[in-house]
Amino acid sequence: xxxxxxxxxxxxxxxxxxxxxxxxxxxxxxxxxxxxxxxxxxxxxxxxxxxxxxxxxxxxxxxxxxxxxxxxxxxxxxxxxxxxxxxxxxxxxxxxxxxxxxxxxxxxxxxxxxxxxxxxxxxxxxxxxxxxxxxxxxxxxxxxxxxxxxxxxxxxxxxxxxxxxxxxxxxxxxxxxxxxxxxxxxxxxxxxxxxxxxxxxxxxxxxxxxxxxxxxxxxxxxxxxxxxxxxxxxxxxxxxxxxxxxxxxxxxxxxxxxxxxxxxxxxxxxxxxxxxxxxxxxxxxxxxxxxxxxxxxxxxxxxxxxxxxxxxxxxxxxxxxxxxxxxxxxxxxxxxxxxxxxxxxxxxxxxxxxxxxxxxxxxxxxxxxxxxxxxxxxxxxxxxxxxxxxxxxxxxxxxxxxxxxxxxxxxxxxxxxxxxxxxxxxxxxxxxxxxxxxxxxxxxxxxxxxxxxxxxxxxx
Ligand code: PLP
Numbered sequence: 102x103x104x105x106x107x108x109x110x111x112x113x114x115x116x117x118x119x120x121x122x123x124x125x126x127x128x129x130x131x132x133x134x135x136x137x138x139x140x141x142x143x144x145x146x147x148x149x150x151x152x153x154x155x156x157x158x159x160x161x162x163x164x165x166x167x168x169x170x171x172x173x174x175x176x177x178x179x180x181x182x183x184x185x186x187x188x189x190x191x192x193x194x195x196x197x198x199x200x201x202x203x204x205x206x207x208x209x210x211x212x213x214x215x216x217x218x219x220x221x222x223x224x225x226x227x228x229x230x231x232x233x234x235x236x237x238x239x240x241x242x243x244x245x246x247x248x249x250x251x252x253x254x255x256x257x258x259x260x261x262x263x264x265x266x267x268x269x270x271x272x273x274x275x276x277x278x279x280x281x282x283x284x285x286x287x288x289x290x291x292x293x294x295x296x297x298x299x300x301x302x303x304x305x306x307x308x309x310x311x312x313x314x315x316x317x318x319x320x321x322x323x324x325x326x327x328x329x330x331x332x333x334x335x336x337x338x339x340x341x342x343x344x345x346x347x348x349x350x351x352x353x354x355x356x357x358x359x360x361x362x363x364x365x366x367x368x369x370x371x372x373x374x375x376x377x378x379x380x381x382x383x384x385x386x387x388x389x390x391x392x393x394x395x396x397x398x399x400x401x402x403x404x405x406x407x408x409x410x411x412x413x414x415x416x417x418x419x420x421x422x423x424x425x426x427x428x429x430x431x432x433x434x435x436x437x438x439x440x441x442x443x444x445x446x447x448x449x450x451x452x453x454x455x456x457x458x459x460x461x462x463x464x465x466x467x468x469x470x471x472x473x474x475x476x477x478x479x480x481x482x483x484x485x486x487x488x489x490x491x492x493x494x495x496x497x498x499x500x501x502x503x504x505x506x507x508x509x510x511x512x513x514x515x516x517x518x519x520x521x522x523x524x525x526x527x528x529x530x531x532x533x534x535x536x537x538x539x540x541x542x543x544x545x546x547x548x549x550x551x552x553x554x555x556x557x558x559x560x561x
Contacts, residue, residue: 111151114139143171146537146544148517156512159536159548160519161394165332165364165484168391169444170537176396176440183436191430198435205442206401209373212382214406217422218399218429222363222389223257225400226326229359229385230261231424232404233323234281236357236411239420247317249310249325249356252287253334253524256326256361265326268334270523283317285310287331287524288339291477291488292496300342307346319354324385329375332364334524335531336479336486344379351384357408359385363400364484367391368445368538371455371482378481384408392434394441399434450538457540458482464549465534471553474499474560483538486521486531487552489560498530503559507532510555516548 107117118137123129139151148158148171161167169176183198190196203216219225230248237246250256250265257263263271264278267287272278288306290298297305314322327347331337351358358381365375366388372378374386385408389400414420445451462480465487469475476490489499489507504520511518519533532552536544 165535166390166395202435215409217402219426225387226256228402268524303340303342324357326359357384362388393437397433397437454482514551516551
């Protein structure tokens with residue numbers, strides 16, 4: 102076979118894909134009879150598959166990544182110009198786009214100072230964990246090494262990040278995990294066990310973190326790693342007061358606050374970063390998806406100067422951060438990220454995310470009035486979820502097969518939406534919306550109209 106002259110003929114592409122590609126997160130048995138879906142083109146919020154069918158993408162590339170939408174020629178050109186001039190230099194050297202993007206990024210993150218480049222969200226989180234461990238060894242005799250994570254949160258797919266993973270579906274069968282990671286309870290007010298709500302619930306959820314710290318011993322805990330809004334685990338927006346208490350607890354026990362902005366970062370919630378919605382000041386922030394909107398692979402682990410300074414000691418040969426990411430030296434990532442950030446600023450996409458987020462939630466609340474299956478609507482900016490239950494009193498989750506059927510029905514209507522992961526047994530019952538930050542009211546109306554029809558068809 103002449104593999105150099107690959108035919109783009111749709112049938113050939115589908116057969117090549119069926120024969121050789123192992124898709125992420127996919128059970129492949131159905132592909133023996135059903136064609137894998139191949140996406141060939143995108144413009145704005147819309148994508149076309151290989152059969153020519155148009156879709157509105159309400160999940161920004163499936164996994165909430167393409168924040169500025171598809172087909173941005175200026176990002177493509179910036180990448181092409183940069184990699185033609187200087188594609189890569191790794192290890193100890195820097196590059197011009199690396200320096201430029203770090204300056205732009207730090208300008209959006211008061212109180213933070215240093216950008217460490219990597220490729221994926223998982224990798225950025227691994228960097229943060231390694232920093233915490235090394236700080237523990239260098240400054241606390243190795244004792245302050247434990248990393249707290251929260252039920253339902255997700256921080257990545259590697260064994261160490263899964264060790265900090267609070268989702269059953271992602272973790273099951275991949276153990277044994279790395280020691281030194283300890284779970285704290287989630288903060289989903291809708292599923293409050295004792296009926297407390299609002300600030301009272303927030304206080305209890307934060308107190309539960311302090312209880313874990315006291316049980317483990319504060320002098321053993323190096324960091325607390327949290328998503329600002331739990332994404333795949335249920336679009337969980339912590340109630341007012343939660344973040345203030347979390348910050349207070351971290352300060353009280355000298356625990357570094359690591360916020361995972363892999364999903365919420367770069368405009369998703371209507372501010373540059375999700376933590377900025379809550380007035381909290383982290384020590385470490387990790388980000389990936391929206392940093393370059395998927396036009397190139399890039400992730401960042403951003404720290405305060407205080408964290409950075411803990412690695413500076415030229416009398417101790419082992420004190421520098423002895424970590425590398427080969428492709429952290431690619432210039433395509435920061436070149437794309439620079440344009441991505443300029444686009445967000447020039448087109449006012451933070452404001453659009455906020456305004457359209459209100460419209461999206463209004464639409465979902467409208468659906469909630471019509472469909473008894475919607476138990477709760479949550480979200481911030483263009484990031485929203487609708488939790489499906491069989492009964493609003495018992496809050497029994499709708500069966501995941503029916504949730505999947507609603508997503509599939511929308512897909513058949515040309516609307517791509519998502520659903521959360523099974524975070525706890527029985528729970529992947531939340532429909533998920535994270536369109537590009539350019540979405541208009543009309544786009545969102547089309548999305549929620551499709552959901553309306555799908556719910557009626559699947560659940561009645
Ligand atoms: N952190 C969060 C909150 C995520 O949602 C994800 C991926 O969905 C990750 C980390 C891991 O990112 P990546 O898939 O780029 O490794």
